[in-house]
Amino acid sequence: QSVLTQPPSVSGAPGQRVTISCTGSRSNIGAGYDVHWYQHLPGTAPKRLIYAHSNRPSGVPDRFSGSKSGTSASLVITGLQAEDEADYYCQSYDRDLSGSVVFGGGTKLTVL
Amino acid sequence: EVQLVELGGGLVKPGGSLRLSCEATGFTFSGYTMNWVRQAPGKGLEWVSSISGRSSYIFYADSMKGRFTISRDNAKNSLYLEINSLRAEDTAVYYCAREDDRGWGLDSWGQGTLLTVSS
Numbered sequence: 001q002s003v004l005t006q007p008p009s010v011s012g013a014p015g016q017r018v019t020i021s022c023t024g025s026r027s028n029i030g031a032g033y034d035v036h037w038y039q040h041l042p043g044t045a046p047k048r049l050i051y052a053h054s055n056r057p058s059g060v061p062d063r064f065s066g067s068k069s070g071t072s073a074s075l076v077i078t079g080l081q082a083e084d085e086a087d088y089y090c091q092s093y094d095r096d097l098s099g100s101v102v103f104g105g106g107t108k109l110t111v112l
Numbered sequence: 113e114v115q116l117v118e119l120g121g122g123l124v125k126p127g128g129s130l131r132l133s134c135e136a137t138g139f140t141f142s143g144y145t146m147n148w149v150r151q152a153p154g155k156g157l158e159w160v161s162s163i164s165g166r167s168s169y170i171f172y173a174d175s176m177k178g179r180f181t182i183s184r185d186n187a188k189n190s191l192y193l194e195i196n197s198l199r200a201e202d203t204a205v206y207y208c209a210r211e212d213d214r215g216w217g218l219d220s221w222g223q224g225t226l227l228t229v230s231s
Binding site: 002034036038040044045046047048051052057089091097098099100101102103105106 | 147149158162172173174207209217218219221223
């Protein structure tokens with residue numbers, strides 16, 4: 001059972017928009033800790049996609065955006081492309097776990 | 113260019129021990145908190161442990177306390193994870209990951225090393 005809750009799967013057709021939610025609690029996202037998002041393709045190293053709720057590292061397309069509200073965060077992908085098919089994870093920290101790293105359970109994005 | 117290369121995975125019998133290594137290049141290793149993250153077959157990413165740049169702060173996931181020991185050698189630009197009393201459920205790909213020095217998540221990851229615990 002992950003500390004952060006994500007839907008197991010989402011899907012969308014090429015060109016469409018999808019949203020992946022990440023629900024936490026008052027001890028993690030709600031406590032003001034930053035939320036980060038990662039993209040993970042099988043057999044490769046995970047890649048940081050969004051940091052501090054809504055910032056994109058250089059090289060990440062602006063089709064990817066993030067936001068946070070209360071005890072939840074969201075990753076939005078617009079203009080879906082086939083290469084976006086991957087697993088996506090949110091990550092934050094939890095004060096009840098001594099500020100340790102916590103991940104969401106991951107969401108498999110399927111591009112139809 | 114930041115590079116992280118994990119070494120030391122393989123097939124180990126239940127009850128055995130293993131030390132994983134992560135060799136870092138392309139940045140000032142001692143200036144960064146480093147993490148181990150694992151992914152069991154068919155499962156999601158699971159944070160294992162972190163260690164600050166000068167080893168002053170060490171944290172473990174609750175489920176990892178007792179059998180896992182993280183350490184680093186800044187002179188060798190290397191991160192380590194020792195696992196004792198290995199169990200089948202420790203079977204996973206183990207990644208080392210660098211923490212952004214502004215606390216903005218894990219900004220660089222290695223390709224991972226597969227540890228299989230089986231008799």
